[in-house]
Amino acid sequence: MKKIISNLVLLMASQMLMACELSTTSQESAALIPVQSEESLAELRESASMLFGGREIAIGANAFATSNRLLIQRAVIRAPDGTVIDSRVDEAPFILELWLREGGCYLRNKETSEEVLLMEADCTAM
Secondary structure, three states: OHHHHHHHHHHHHHHHHHHHHHHHHOOEEEEEOOOOOHHHHHHHHHHHHHHOOOOOOOOOOOOOOOOOEEEEOOOOEEOOOOOEEEOOOOOOOEEEEEEEEOOEEEEEEOOOOOEEEEOOOOOEEO
16 A cells, blocks of 8 residues: 555656646746847848738847837838928837747737747847
């Protein structure tokens, strides 16, 4: 009887450890890109464009350097001399988020939850 109970306890303990391992591997954490390479910045711009239906998205080299969120607002339309032609902003900003999950760095559209795996970016957890 002791041996059966002992085996049962071992089985339960191993199942609990497996459950803990599975839950930690599927977790994600907010990520940063401390330094952008030309390749990673180009990939980031292309991925952002894909997430927003092919729109051209302007993203600076310091994007995601201090936060895992990037707000993208519609650009103000200007004349060639710099005069504002249309300053209306009639839509909410788009929000991109950067996440680390299972060793991969993912760019996510916050509104739709659509994601793109970034291959060039050197992401680190926040």
